[in-house]
Amino acid sequence: MKFEEYKTLGFTNWCVENRTTIYIFTFIITLAGFMVYNNLPKEQFPDIKIPQIYINTVYFGTAPADIENTINKPIEKQLKSLSGVKKIKSNALQDVSVILVEFTPDVAVEVALQRVRDAVDKAKTDLPTNLDSGPTAQDVNFSEFPIMNVNIAGNYSLKQLKQYAEDLQDGIEALPEITRVDILGALNREIQINVNLDRMKSTGLSFFDVQTALASENINVSGGELNVEGVRRTLRVKGEYTNVADMANIRIRTSTGATVRLGDVADVRDDFEEQQDFARLANKSVITLNVIKRSGENLVDAADKIENVIAEYKENRFPTGLDVKITADQSIQTRADLHDLINTVVLGFIFVVMVLMFFMGVRDAIFVGLSVPLSALVAFVMMPIIGPMVGTEFTLNTIVLFAFLLGIGLVVDDAIVVIENTHRLFNMHKDWTIQQAVKAAAGEVFLPVLSGTLTTIAPFFPLLFWSGIVGEFMKFMPLTLIITLGASLFVAYVMNPVFAVSFMGRHDDEKEAHDTSFKGIRRPLIILAVAAVIGYFIDRGIGNFVVFILVLWIFNHYILTPRILVPFQDRLLPALKNNYRKLIDWLLRGWRPVVAIVSMLVLLVATFIITGIASPKVLFFPSGDPDYVYVYTKMPIGTDAQVTDSVTRIIEKRVFDVLEKEKAMDMVNSVIANVGKNAGDPYNPDRAATPHKSKVTVAFVYGTERGGRSSELILRKIRDAVKGIPGAEISVEREAVGPPTGKPISIEISGDDFAILQKLEKDVLQKVQNSGIEGIDQLRSDLVTNKPEIVIDIDREKAQREGISSQQVALAVRTALFGLEVSKFRDDKDEYPIMVRLNKNDRESIEKILSLNVVYRDMVMGGALRQVPITSVANIHYSTTFSQINRQDQSRIVTLGSDVLPGYNANEIVGQIEALIADMEVPNGYVIKMGGEQEEQNESMSFLGTAFGAAILLIYLILATQFNSVIKPFIIFFTIILSLIGVLLGFVIFHKDFSIIMSGVGIIALAGIVVKNGILLIEFIEELRGRGYPMREAIIEGGAIRLTPVLLTASAAVLGLVPLALGITVDFVGLFRDLAPHLIVGGPSSIFWNILAWTIIFGLTFSTILTLIMVPCMYYVNERVREKWFRKKDEPAEVVNPNWQKESI
Known part of the structure; x- marks a missing residue:
């Protein structure tokens, strides 16, 4: 064909004619990409934002049963009417209520939070009026987790250590990356007014008298402004306590008119709360600062800044004997994982370039390989733009890096097809310029390249709609791949054609120009030697790198190209194509195509049977x-x-x-x-x-x-x-490992009556324990009914006769036992509560507590204060109660949970437990089901099945549009079946574990990857038939011509994933700087991803090999059947160009 007969693309033509502009644009993209890369926050896993809202309420001194009735039920009543609510969970604990509201994914976090706050406001009229804190609603942010612990120890008093900890807390919290710092293992200072009950009674005083006196004597009030000689001065009344002696010396007036010194009836001390938490590091007591990072901030930068703050405090503010040590530093693992993955990406890139060299030569392989970093840089530039558009913020984490690693072998596909076609046309048409070859090549393969890229992207698009914690965790992978693959199409048709014009030469010319004499290499050798010397002056690593390039260049010049690559391209590759032609020619005779298709169907059935017998271990998420x-x-x-x-x-x-x-x-x-x-x-x-x-x-x-x-x-x-x-x-x-999903074994029993729930709980527990199911660690219930309590039963009739209420009795007991904050004591830096309660001996005596007087104002007696002992209106009994009451969707729920012992399969154990539960008789209104990780797994499996169906539909629409055919897309779909055979056989043969998430995502990704090979084959077969080739010859020749790009794209994708699948990591910085590569096989960073990598490797390898055989067979059978049975009478037979053998292809 003449150049004028080829279709060309306007924008590619413009790029070829304006190469300088494209080079400047490439430089700008490169610079911008590196800037975005350096500025992206770095963390191990992405920020997870899901519409879940926590409601926290504190009501000290209240039992779980009362928390449930007085707080949880009224709030739940308002929450159930909210639109978009998926699930409501509540926990009633001692003193605390926690309610979790989960919304459907279509509800924005901000909208969900506002809806919950409105519902809580409506419920406040039904809540106790004397709550200590809350109810407060806040969104759940899984990114705000502890990034490190800072431990402080030394031979100092608790008060001094606490002060040092608070000083450092202030310094760390001042960092913009930190949301808060929690102090653990420290004692909280408080002013204690420990009242002696007997002394208080003997003087006629009450708690009310003590509280009133303490509060009224501790004031700091502004009285307004006063004009003094033309100057307006603020008038302030100051009567604050300056020390505990001031409090002990205040005088309290009794009902008889006498005054009593507070210190005579109470022990007044500046002390600490009773220690309820401890922290130790290596068996030594410490005060621990739990550092929480702000969502979206850079974990690595935050850790560096914290270390700088600690260093500054140790040098300038802390004594030399104070020991400050960082533990549980998440940035260490994050740095290591990111470092390993980046090195794995580089290693994968090297593998891809190596395979390109064999098929395309060194020079073409290098500028085709450049499409990998260029596509990544274009993707980095687009991330800050696309992120807000889809409601997320990109960070540099292991998910994003794996997406780049997965994309290494995919982003070169478009460049491979374009450049390989350019190379073929340029060598075939000796009279063409390189500009003509580039323009014709780009236009000829544009439609198959475009549809191939779209079909590769299509399976990832449904994954963007993955809901829940797992979906939020994984969505950055499809999003990154979609951006990167789109960028690869841009690079293939904008930048690669320009590179080809500048650097590509004809194969014969390159061989003739390959001068192996010293004179032919003298100039490049001198340039590299000088660059190495300069590099050593700057940095040893740079010098070593230049020397390494020099050695590689000499190796390529004398050994790689003349002795390996040229023989491969001149002899082995043509021989491979000729043998492939003979194979397809043999297969397309007689009934052999039908036999081949039936054989594949038999293999498919056999694969499912083998997989069922071998039964690979099935995991939710992989772990190492x-x-x-x-x-x-x-x-x-x-x-x-x-x-x-x-x-x-x-x-x-x-x-x-x-x-x-x-x-x-x-x-x-x-x-x-x-x-x-x-x-x-x-x-x-x-x-x-x-x-x-x-x-x-x-x-x-x-x-x-x-x-x-x-x-x-x-x-x-x-x-x-x-x-x-x-x-x-x-x-x-x-x-x-991965997103939080709950226990692998979680049995949920829900209903309303605790007696029935307890019976069902015992029945399930006994049934599981007697079943002999192995692999269960320790199956325990979260229902604890043995919390000891003393119940004060109020005789309402007696109380009403005395003129007191149940609330007054409860407040008196609460003040005596828990204490009441009556005011604040302020020093130079902070303020501390002044707590009034009984002294320790009296607090631990139930008789003393019951002898308390309830003080009230008797309006019948003219408002006189009266005191009534609790014993006159109440009795006690000893009992046990629930330590925690859990509810879900307004029903009480009991959960039996356990981990799985090493070596056992959680899914197999859950299946056995589900079989046991199915045989149980459950009363109406009560439900027993599996929850926790299993619930998330079932939801993920359901979604992945739907996503796979959606991916198939999208791919079909793209193919049907491209080929304008209903049947031909099904020929290409057969490659998906072939990939599934490869995946299942690979897992069985190599004894790999099957992961619901990773293998499922891999199979969906394969659906788009493997069809690209079928598109290349059928598209070119159709092209040849359009030029007048007979069908059979078009199939044979089209397959042979497209053999190279098919093998190249598949090999690149597979080899790009090999380092991750095997866990191969090379420290390239250490290699060049210290000549220490630190080669690692089976590294920890690969554990999470290698199952997905193996899934794609198994499926793509098997599918590629058989696609080259089965697609020609199926196309041939389809066309023969169509011609024989479905061709219309007036439709002309196949038109064959009599000169087809002379047609230039």
């Missing part, structure tokens, strides 16, 4: 060796924090014994114990003080620094070591 091990301890409800602490010390000792016995101390970064506070799941912390709970955290060094030893083994040893402590429920768990 843990970086953190948590030992959770729960003592009986009501256990004092001091007792819990003593048990925790025993556990700490056993943990250290295991570490020393296994010689694993060098594997561990820190061992931290927390009692009372911060004793729960880091991603789901307790909302109230829990003196009966503790947590020991074992933080391991980064995986590559463990010397090949397994932290999973240490976890098992610790689990065995901490067994057998009487009265303690102990569980040993790893840190959560």
